[in-house]
Amino acid sequence: MSMREAKQEKFCPICSEAMQNKICTYTYYCEGCGYWAAFLQPNINSQDDFVFSEERNDKDVLSFLDKIRIRNFNLILDKIDSRGARDVLNILDVGCASGLFLKIAGERGHITTGIEPNPVMAKIALGKGFDVVNGYFPDAIQPTSKFDLIIFNDVFEHIPDLNEILNSCNIFLNDGGMLIISLPNSGGIFFRLAKLLAMVGALGPWDRLWQVMFYTPHLHYFCSGSLDSLLKKHDFENKSEYIEIEAVSLHGLWDRLAIDSSRHLLSRIFMYIGIVVFYPITKLFQQDAFFSIYEKRVSTTSQRSKQ
16 A cells, blocks of 8 residues: 655645645645645555456456546547647657557547556557557657657646656657646545545545555645646646546446445445435536646747757
């Protein structure tokens, strides 16, 4: 399981100010930026948990999420197509998992490359015929590679050093290229509800949101404003404001809850019933995920990266 690090001083990656320890020992908050962070130790190459075990012999890993992901991926691609940048884009999908976005984008005629650090996921994607590199971005990418679009689908929140990753995006994107980030929303109703419950001692939903029980915990939570502030530091301009997408669907909900084998069956039943009952009400509030489309600006930063 993910190891919680000792309580220590943490600085905001956006404004560099010291963050405040909030809610529990591993979560921190920047009052100025509205950014949340967690001290959790990721280990994405682990083969010991339910998701990444070779013993599953499952060619459709996390397939119970496909319905919601297909809907969200098509929404993202529709938004890209509506911009009319060009008919065919050279796309890099960072953390492509088993290749679902590569499939959908490829069917629209785009040239797609995936990079996936977990060997089980990468093997599955390669078995489906996708162009996938097993490794970490940017180290596993050929240094001369250039892309029209780099996308992070439910990946950005898992990356330890965001400033380093965004510097690399600047290097590998063509001038005027697009960066798309799709991730959980700290302004969403489930985040807000979990925070309230945690403040009165019920930490279960809070731990689940941060995925402390998995080898790929969430290390960051952004709202649209805090994400824009971070991207602006790296010469990316928001071209779409932000578009809310569904993070929770009743389809496949039980399978999704069952991934957490550390939680007692009765606890999963109560959580399932609670989400089903509460689900219609969530439509009245901010959704718990969003994506934004950013454009790389020609700047002194990007000019230096070419030297």
